[in-house]
Amino acid sequence: MTDKDMQKETVEEAAEHLEQLEQSEKVEQVTDIEADETVDLADETEGNASPAEEEKSDFLKHWEERHQAYLAATQSKTDTVSEKPVASKTTSKPQKSKKQPEIDKTLVNPTEDIATIEKINRTKAIPTKAIWKTVPVFLIAMLLVLLSIYFISPLGKEKMIQVKGNQNIDGKTIIKNSLISDEDYVLTTYLNRSGHAQNIEHSSAWIKNAKIDFQFPNRFAIVVEEFSQIGFIKQGEEYYSVLSSGKVAETATSAEKLPATYTTIYLSDETLIKQLVHQLNTIDTGILEVIEEIRLTPNKVTNDLLTLTMRGGNIILVPLSEIDIKLPYYTKIAQQLQVASIIDMEVGIFSYAKQ
Numbered sequence: 001m002t003d004k005d006m007q008k009e010t011v012e013e014a015a016e017h018l019e020q021l022e023q024s025e026k027v028e029q030v031t032d033i034e035a036d037e038t039v040d041l042a043d044e045t046e047g048n049a050s051p052a053e054e055e056k057s058d059f060l061k062h063w064e065e066r067h068q069a070y071l072a073a074t075q076s077k078t079d080t081v082s083e084k085p086v087a088s089k090t091t092s093k094p095q096k097s098k099k100q101p102e103i104d105k106t107l108v109n110p111t112e113d114i115a116t117i118e119k120i121n122r123t124k125a126i127p128t129k130a131i132w133k134t135v136p137v138f139l140i141a142m143l144l145v146l147l148s149i150y151f152i153s154p155l156g157k158e159k160m161i162q163v164k165g166n167q168n169i170d171g172k173t174i175i176k177n178s179l180i181s182d183e184d185y186v187l188t189t190y191l192n193r194s195g196h197a198q199n200i201e202h203s204s205a206w207i208k209n210a211k212i213d214f215q216f217p218n219r220f221a222i223v224v225e226e227f228s229q230i231g232f233i234k235q236g237e238e239y240y241s242v243l244s245s246g247k248v249a250e251t252a253t254s255a256e257k258l259p260a261t262y263t264t265i266y267l268s269d270e271t272l273i274k275q276l277v278h279q280l281n282t283i284d285t286g287i288l289e290v291i292e293e294i295r296l297t298p299n300k301v302t303n304d305l306l307t308l309t310m311r312g313g314n315i316i317l318v319p320l321s322e323i324d325i326k327l328p329y330y331t332k333i334a335q336q337l338q339v340a341s342i343i344d345m346e347v348g349i350f351s352y353a354k355q
Contacts, residue, residue, distance in 0.1 A: 085131045150217070151187040157187055158218055165224045168241070168249075174222060177203035178212075186218045193220075201225065204249040230277050231263030231294065239264075244281055246274035251349070261311070263288070266295045272304075272320065279323035287330055296320075302346055314341030 092118040150156055161180065163171035178196040180189055189196070193212040200210040206226045213221040227243040238252040242265055268275050280288060297317075304320040308327075314334060318326050326345040332350060333343055343351040 014146055033208060110327075151185060154186060156185045156218075157183060159184075159189060159220060161220045161222065162216055163222045163224065166226065168229070169204055169224075169251075173204075174200055174210075174224060175205075178222065180220075189220065189251070197222075205243060205245065205249050206241075208245070230288070231265045233265050233267070235271075242273060242277060244278040248273070261289065263291045264293050266293065272296070275304055276306075276320060279320065283327055285330075287327060305346060306326045310334075314352070315342045317342065318345040319341060325343075342347050 004059075004085070016086050045320055129135075159180070159182075163174050166174060177200050179199045180196055193214065197210045197212050201207050201221065206223045208227050210224045212223060213223060215221070224349075227245045227247075230242045231241055231242055232239040232253070233248060235252075237255070239258060240252055240253065241249040243249060265273070265276070267276065276294070289313045291308055292309075292311050295307045295309075296304070297307040302319050304324070306318055306320050308316040308318065310316065310330075314337065316327070316330060322345070326349060329349060331342065337351065340354050341351045343349070343352055
């Protein structure tokens with residue numbers, strides 16, 4: 001059907017509708033006039049009506065009831081026609097409906113009872129594997145909570161500290177030098193243990209290295225390694241240890257606390273002391289133990305000539321820069337000597353008896 005045909009039908013329907021309305025109005029007007037005349041006639045004849053007139057009056061009533069029914073039917077039809085929408089003269093092209101997204105029928109089932117689904121979900125048993133998988137997570141979480149409560153509580157400040165490996169420096173001094181405070185929490189001390197170990201190493205010339213071990217819940221062990229002792233430097237009436245690091249200990253040792261055998265070093269220059277220690281570190285400990293004194297005795301030829309007094313009476317003359325090369329021969333030479341002798345290693349190696 002073309003647009004012109006649709007417009008023509010629309011016009012014809014409108015015309016029919018108008019004609020029906022006009023006829024309805026005319027019928028209503030005639031009905032109203034006839035009804036008025038009937039009422040007037042009834043009023044005039046009321047009181048002196050004859051049987052024939054009463055029969056005529058009954059006819060009028062019957063006719064009026066039928067007429068009212070006809071008017072009601074006509075009015076209902078008119079209302080029905082008026083409610084019908086009148087098409088617009090200008091019709092637009094029908095728009096294409098957009099394709100609606102398809103709904104997955106497996107996800108939505110309108111006929112399924114929600115209450116039944118909830119009942120089924122409640123009755124489903126939790127798999128045993130899932131329960132066992134959650135147990136480790138729960139235990140770890142509880143352990144972390146308990147540890148956190150312990151470490152931040154006042155009990156978390158109580159520490160037991162033990163010092164191991166110290167021989168020449170007091171344990172209390174080492175703990176003090178570590179800067180571990182009684183107010184520090186165990187957790188804080190544990191996390192900063194490397195820093196406390198460095199404090200110990202830098203606090204004393206004796207300490208070669210230090211480390212702090214932890215044992216749950218609050219035990220700390222400070223393990224230190226000290227430098228070995230090469231000899232002593234005498235300053236007045238006090239003795240200061242010369243360490244294998246080339247440094248001199250900061251604390252003095254009284255004469256009463258000196259070991260049974262020791263080496264006294266009569267050098268004052270720190271550079272020469274470090275050089276001497278560096279040379280002696282390469283010498284066998286059996287030779288070092290029999291050295292009683294070391295003195296600097298330079299001459300015109302060798303300005304770093306040392307005189308070593310050995311236990312047993314022998315004397316060694318050796319340059320400081322050649323100790324690591326020449327001093328190891330002393331053991332073989334000493335075995336061949338019959339009397340206390342002087343072993344000259346300044347230029348070559350030879351020996352002669354003391355005068």
